[in-house]
Amino acid sequence: DTAVSQTPKYLVTQMGNDKSIKCEQNLGHDTMYWYKQDSKKFLKIMFSYNNKELIINETVPNRFSPKSPDKAHLNLHINSLELGDSAVYFCASSQELQARWGTEAFFGQGTRLTVV
Amino acid sequence: GENVEQHPSTLSVQEGDSAVIKCTYSDSASNYFPWYKQELGKRPQLIIDIRSNVGEKKDQRIAVTLNKTAKHFSLHITETQPEDSAVYFCAACKTGNQFYFGTGTSLTVIP
Helix, strand or coil: CCCEEEECCEEEECCCCCEEEEEEECCCCCEEEEEEECCCCCEEEEEEEECCEEEEECCCCCCEEEECCCCCECEEEECCCCHHHCEEEEEEEECCCCCCCCCCCEECCCEEEEEC | CCCEEEECCEEEEECCCCEEEEEEECCCCCCEEEEEEECCCCCCEEEEEEECCCCEEEECCEEEEEECCCCEEEEEECCCCHHHCEEEEEEEEECCCEEEECCCEEEEEEC
C-alpha cells in the first residue's frame, strides 16, 4: 500500500509544452503539498492545500497551478515549460492543521521533470 | 515566514564515529521539528522528530536536541554506519503544518 503516490515518475518534455503531475494519498490527510527539489537538493515548498483551500503559495510563477479535485488528490499543472523548471517535484501530505502540533509529512516518490 | 538554516552542507565521518548536524530557525511560533533522511534517488523519510515541549529525544543511535531559547536544534547520529550515508534535512513547522526545510546536509560515512 503506497501512502502517497505520484505519476509519472519521469517526465521528459520540450520547452513550451504544458504538463501535469498527479498525486494521490490514501492516508486520509487533510493537507497536501508540492515541493520542488533542484539540482542542489534544496527542498522548496510551492503549494499546500487544505480542504481545497490554498494556504501556502510561495513565490512560484503563475505558470504553475495546483488542482485539487478532492481531499485525496493534489495535481500540479505546469504551462509553457521552461528549461529552469527541470527538477524533481515531490508531493506530500500531512494531518489536519487544526492540531496543536505539526505532524509528519509523508512524501511521494518524486517526479523527475526534464525540460529539453 | 520561517527561515531555517542548516549546517554543515557536507559532512564526512569515519564509520563508528558520531555525526552532528545543526539547524536554526527564526519563527518562535514553530513547535514541531522533524528530521528527514533522503537516500539517493528516493523520497525524504522521517527519521526522528521533536516537539517544542521537549528538550531531547532519542531513538537508538539517533537523537535530537532542541534549544527553544536559542532557536536551534541538532541531530546526533552515533556509531555511524555506511547505510547512514544520505542527505539529511531539518524542518520547522508550526500549527497549520507549514513546513520549512533546511538546505540539507550530505553525510558520507567512510567504511
